[in-house]
Amino acid sequence: MTIYALSSGPGISGIAVIRVSGEKTADIVKILTNSKLPPARLATLKKFNKNGGKEIIDEGVVIWFPGPKSYTGEDLAEFHVHGSRAVIAAMHLAISKIKNCRLAEPGEFTKRAFQNGRINLLKAESIADLISSETEIQRKQALRIMSGSTSEKFNTWRERLKKILSHIEAKIDFPDEDLPKNIIRDIQNTSNNVLAEIKQTLNDQKVGERIREGFKIAIVGPPNSGKSSLLNYLSKRDAAIVSETAGTTRDVIETHLNLNGYPVVVSDTAGIRNSRDEIEKKGIKIALKRAEDADLKLVIISAKSIDFTTVFKDLIKKNAILVANKSDLIKGKLNSKIKKYDPILISIKKNINLNKLIIKIKNKLKNKFSNNQDILITRERHRQNLVNCVHHLEKFNRKKSTDDFDKAAEDLRLATRHLGMIVGKVDVEELLGSIFNDFCIGK
Secondary structure, eight states, rough: OOOEEEEEEEEEEEEEEEESSSSSSHHHHHHHHHHHOEEEEEEEEEEEEEETTEEEEEEEEEEEEEETSSSSSSSEEEEEEEOOOHHHHHHHHOOOOOOOEEOOOHHHHHHHHHHHSSSOOHHHHHHHHHHOOOOOHHHHHHHHTTTHHHHHHHHHHHHHHHHHHHHHHHHHHHHTSOOOOHHHHHHHHHHHHHOOOOOOOOOOHHHHHHHHHHHHEEEEEEEESSSSHHHHHHHTOOOOOOOOTTTTTOOEEEEEEEEEEEEEEEEEOOOOSOOOOOOHHHHHHHHHHHHHSSEEEEEEESSSOOOHHHHHHHHHHSEEEEEEEOOOOOOSOOHHHHHHOEEEEOOOOOBBSSHHHHHHHHHHHHHHHTTGGGGGSSHHHHHHHHHHHHHHHHHHOOOOHHHHHHHHHHHHHHHHHHHHEEEEHHHHHHHHHHHHHTOOTTO
C-alpha cells in the first residue's frame, strides 16, 4: 500500500510538503504532473493537476527519490506546494483517488524506514525526540543519539557477548573437547567487563530521561505561603488560582517550562497542614508523594509566620531549596530557625529576589545535567532491557566451572537478546506501535 501525508505540519504556511511513499509513488508523480518522471533527487518545477490533467491544483516543486536510496527505503516523492488548506486538501483528494493509496498513520514513514533497514530503532526514537524537542539541551541529545554513537555502544556490548557465546556453544556441540584456559579466561573477563560497564551506565540518575521528559520540580509548603503565585511567576501566566483562602489548591497543577534551555515540569501542590477535610488530606498525601519523586523541591514558607514542623524539616534535607516568601513583611532580623537552612528571601508580591531564586534553580539544573555527554539511556524501555541484561549476566557469572557454562548459555543468549532489543536487532514488533504512534502524521 502506498501512503501519503502532509509532512510539514498543519496550518497555513508559505510552503507545504506532501510526502508519498510506496510502490505507486512513480505513478502518482506522473499522474499529478501529467508528464514523465523528473530526474532523481532534483527539485523540478511542475504544475500539479487533477481530473486527468483537466484542472490545475497548484504550481510547485516535486522531488523524486527512487528506492531503496530514500528515507523510507521505498520509492518516495515530495510535493512542495503553497501552504493553504485548500491546496493541501485538493492534493490529498487527487492522490486518494489513485488505487492502493491511503493516508499515512502517525510515524508510518519512519516505521517503514526502520522495517526496510534504513535506520535502527534508536535512531527512529531520536527522530521523534528531535521533532518534539523544545529546549536546546533536548535538541542536542536527540542529535547525538541520531549520530549513532549510542547505537555503537550497545552493538559493541552485544558483539562481545556473542563472541563468548560462540565459544560456549562450541563446547556444547563438542562436549568431549576441553576449552583452552585462555578462552575460559576470556569468557569470564568479557562477561565481567560488560556487566561492569552496563552497571555504570545504569547509574546515571536517569538524566537522559529527565532531559527528554523534563526535570521535575515540586513546589511544596503550607497553605497561603505563595506556592501558586510562584508557579504563576515562573510560567509567566495564571496557571494556578491564587486566593487568600487556605486550601484552594487540592489537585497537582503542572506546567512545562524552558528555564535557560533546560526542560522542567513544575508542580504546584496542595498546602501541607493538619486537616480534617478528607479531600484536602488526599491532596496533601499526593503533594508529599510528588515532593518525594521530584528532582528538586522548592519548599516555600512565609518568612513572617513560621511553622517549621518535622514534615518541612524532612522536605529540605535533600534536593531542596528553602524559599522564604513575604520577606518584605519582616521587621528586624530573620528568624534563626530559618536562617540555618540558608534560605532565599523573596517577595513575589514586591518582586524581590525572584531572579536570585531562578539563578539558584538554574545552577541546580546545570549541576544535574553537567555530565550528559555520555548518556546512553533516554527511555524506560532502554533502561529495562539493560536491567534484564544485567540480571542474566549475573546469573551467567555465577556459574564457576566449564560444566556449568553450557547450562548458562541460555542466560547469555537472553542477555544479548535484551541488548538487541534496544536497537531493534531482534524481533520488536510488539514495541513498534507504541514507539511510532508518538510521531506526527507525515513523519
